[in-house]
Amino acid sequence: EVQLVESGGGLVQPGGSLRLSCAASGFTFSGYWMSWVRQAPGKGLEWVANIKTDGSEKYYVDSVKGRFTISRDNAKNSLYLQMNNLRADDTAVYYCAKSAATAFDIWGQGTMVTVSS
Amino acid sequence: EVVLTQSPATLSLSPGERATLSCRASQSIYSNLAWYQQKPGQAPRLLIYDASNRATGIPARFSGSGSGTDFTLTISSLEPEDFAVYYCQQRNNWPPLFTFGPGTKLDIK
Numbered sequence: 001e002v003q004l005v006e007s008g009g010g011l012v013q014p015g016g017s018l019r020l021s022c023a024a025s026g027f028t029f030s031g032y033w034m035s036w037v038r039q040a041p042g043k044g045l046e047w048v049a050n051i052k053t054d055g056s057e058k059y060y061v062d063s064v065k066g067r068f069t070i071s072r073d074n075a076k077n078s079l080y081l082q083m084n085n086l087r088a089d090d091t092a093v094y095y096c097a098k099s100a101a102t103a104f105d106i107w108g109q110g111t112m113v114t115v116s117s
Numbered sequence: 118e119v120v121l122t123q124s125p126a127t128l129s130l131s132p133g134e135r136a137t138l139s140c141r142a143s144q145s146i147y148s149n150l151a152w153y154q155q156k157p158g159q160a161p162r163l164l165i166y167d168a169s170n171r172a173t174g175i176p177a178r179f180s181g182s183g184s185g186t187d188f189t190l191t192i193s194s195l196e197p198e199d200f201a202v203y204y205c206q207q208r209n210n211w212p213p214l215f216t217f218g219p220g221t222k223l224d225i226k
Contacts, residue, residue, distance in 0.1 A: 035215070045153075045161065045204055047215035059212050095160055102208040103151035105172060107160035 002026035002106055004096050011109030016086050016115070022096030022108055023081040030054075030074035033099035036081045038092035039110075046092075049081065052101065064090075086115045120144055120159045121205055121218035129226040136192040136220045140205035149208050152181055152190045155220075156201045164203075165190060192223075200225050 004115035008020040037048040049060045049070040058070050069082040079096050091114050099116070118185065120143040121219055135185055151162040163172040165181035168188060168194040178193045205218040 016191075033213070036214055037215075044220045045155075045206070045217040047206075050213060050215070061214070073124055094190065100163075100166065102149045103166040103172075103206065104161075104162050105166070107162070109160055 002098075004098065004106055004108035006094065006108045006111040008097050008104075009094065009113045011114045011116065012086055013117050014087060014115055017082070017084045018086065018113060020083070020094055020096075020111060021112070022081075022082040024077045024096075024098070026078065027098070027106075029072075029077040030076060034072060035097045035098050035099055035104060037095045037104065037107075038090075038113075039095070040089070040092045045094075048094070051079070082116070086113075088115050091115050094099045118147055118214075119206060119207055119209065119216055120218055123203075123205060123218040123221045126219070126221045129224050130195055131226045132195050134195050136190075136199070136223060138190040138192075138203055138223070140183075140188040140190070140218050142186045142188075142207060143189060146207045149210070150181075150183070150185050150188050151206045152179075153204045153206065154157055154199075154201045154206065161204065169208055186190065195223075197225075199223065 003025045006025045020024045030093045036048040051058050051070045067085045093110040096108045098106040122141050133168045150168045152165040157159040169181045180191045182189050202220045204220045
């Protein structure tokens with residue numbers, strides 16, 4: 001079964017850090033670009049970052065540049081998102097998603113990140 | 118940066134009716150458009166990719182059309198499980214950045 005399972009969310013204070021993980025199974029992880037997409041409570045979807053198959057290229061939405069770092073470990077079939085200097089407006093459910101050319105065909109169940117004092 | 122707008126924001130229809138949802142891009146995105154369905158508490162589900170191709174396992178009542186700047190998702194005859202929020206999404210050719218539209222909520226009349 002093709003599956004993505006996120007972990008690592010939680011409550012963190014403003015200015016703090018958190019590392020999200022996404023474990024992939026059921027497909028050749030190393031063959032696909034991967035992304036993180038987030039959704040603030042009651043709001044729409046926002047693409048956050050993506051990473052090439054071998055990790056050599058990474059792209060970010062402007063609002064997280066310099067604060068978030070996407071990475072992957074193909075040997076472990078895992079995707080990561082290191083989030084530093086977190087702000088209240090980073091509060092959201094974070095989904096990892098498998099890219100299929102121009103769309104996301106597989107999504108995880110999401111992990112909640114709450115930034116609050 | 119490409120901006121996507123969706124209309125209407127809310128669509129109230131009854132089961133069995135036809136639903137037509139619109140997505141407009143601020144500049145031409147050729148056919149680089151996808152549609153997703155999201156139900157409360159669930160992750161989004163891919164319905165349509167490349168403007169008109171149904172994803173695996175998606176019922177034939179869902180269809181997508183359009184190219185350039187104007188796109189449509191049509192649900193030919195609404196089933197009770199179709200009431201949800203629908204998002205369109207595009208990807209830049211290069212760099213590969215993505216944007217989503219604000220969504221259309223399809224609710225039961």
